[in-house]
Amino acid sequence: MSLTAFALTAGLGTRLRPYTEKLAKPAIPFLGVPLGLHSLRHLEELSVRRLYMNLHHAPESLRAMDTSMLNLPMPEFVDETAKILGSGGAVANVIRDITTEQILLLNGDEVYLPQRSDVLRQALAEHTKRDRLATLVTMSHPEVGRSLGGAWAEANGIVRQFSKTPVTGLTGHHYVGYLFMNRRVERYFEFPVREENILYETLTRGMAAGEDVAVHDHTADWFETGRTDLFLQSTREVLDLVEQKKEDPAMRDLLQFLSRFPEPRFLLETEEPDLRRRIERLWITSKG
Template identity: 30%
Template sequence: MNQAFVLGAGIGERLRPLTEQLPKPLVPVFHRPLITFAFDHLLAAGVSRLVVNTHHIPQAYTEAFPGQSYRGVPIQFRNESPVRLETAGGISNVRDLLGSEPFFVYNGDILTDLPLEPLLRSHRENGNLVTLALRSHGPALHIAMDPATGRLTDIRNKLGTGDDGKYLFTGIYVCDPAIHDWITPGKVESVIPIFLTMMLQGAKIGGVVIDDGYWWDLGSRTSYLSAHAELNGKLGVAIDPAAQIEPGAVLRGMNVVGAGAVIEAGAQLEDSIVWPGGRVTAGAVLKRCIVRGGITAGGTREDADF
């Protein structure tokens, strides 16, 4: 499968104020835009063309990818304005860009390295219209599936099956182009009602459980901080070599400091993240804090975002 639609239009309300200057998928993770981890994941699976929808601060994508490419792979951006179309609406809105070939859909706010080959294999072998990558553990177990057939049967008991779900939807799935026949063009709509309608009408919508690797939804500051703490050393260096840590600054626990960031003399950081270009003033004491680029943070603060 050589193409993917990556959802980049998220507003990131739960991450504010972090998303006041960047769309959620561009928030830095170990000094890199979050969405680039999705791109790397997809490129490793054979994808050679990327389609991304935008909405909130669309110019930030132009700045992040000025050549509209990533590692030599072209990116086609499609802005949703003035209304964000949600997942199903976003898929329909890029129908002309995706053409008549199958495609991945990949949420732009997740961070994972789960293997994608089982998803592709299950989709091909079962002749599904849509196949979801699932996990058997996680924060939101809402997908019901018949293990014998691999077919989805309900989501949050919306169809009245009595099954609230036992699997987590990872936000990664594979679609055949016939999915467009189920979506109303221009309608603001999540993909979940589409999936439920497909189940009711007997369309082949399947799932495959992939528990290998890590998986994070970075939609909240808690998960954002936790992912950095637990994935330290796996995704890059914590302190960028181009960061300036002045003599007398004290760093405790797991801190991530980006290029061009300055931690002034006497400042104390504990389990905090300073984005590229952020600054922490002399004498500041920050615990579990996040400092955005271009922002100066000071004082004694805990669980605060600047």
């Protein structure tokens, strides 16, 4: 089944300043490759007909991000430089140009290592079979309801509320940044287009109207990159995982992804020589 994908790449990345003063966050290299490409690589298991990316802060750094190493359509850039539209408004802005029945909305700055390479395909199949309005790809995380918000669902996976704090009688699930939506989500956007949150506004209106929104839980490693210290900590954690579990399918997939690129790029690691050397060794390993 073909679908339309929309990568959210218009954020300001304020917590990563000064590195994001000239670069959009998805253009910042992680393990030598732009964050945005780490997010997009998981879409290769799907049949993506069109790929949108929105532009706001440092748009030229996103236009310069080379997606040709990925088996995906060339991105169509949507200009939000005048006003950022949020996760919901971004999709509402192009919804009338979307012809596929299914849409995949993804965060353009995720570092996420699923244990199975077909997780998105499985989630899409279940989403389509059940004719849901939306299906969020999720995992368990101890910080849901504490430092992380969550999708709070019943035992059958049906979401009843999005909340930053625990909801009595429901289980919290961590959203990893990939969301399948039926095109009828257009009914729940506000027009004229404005800044809108896809979870707390758009899908919440859909649930109130009786639509099913569900979670697709799976086993994965997910890494926080929102602050400089967390970005560097996550870099070390991924390197540790690769060194300890080279034969793990998720690690093999990561190494294969890195091997496509000619050489690593560095930014945050420039003042961390030991970390840079570890990344360089990782690249040597990826080349076989």
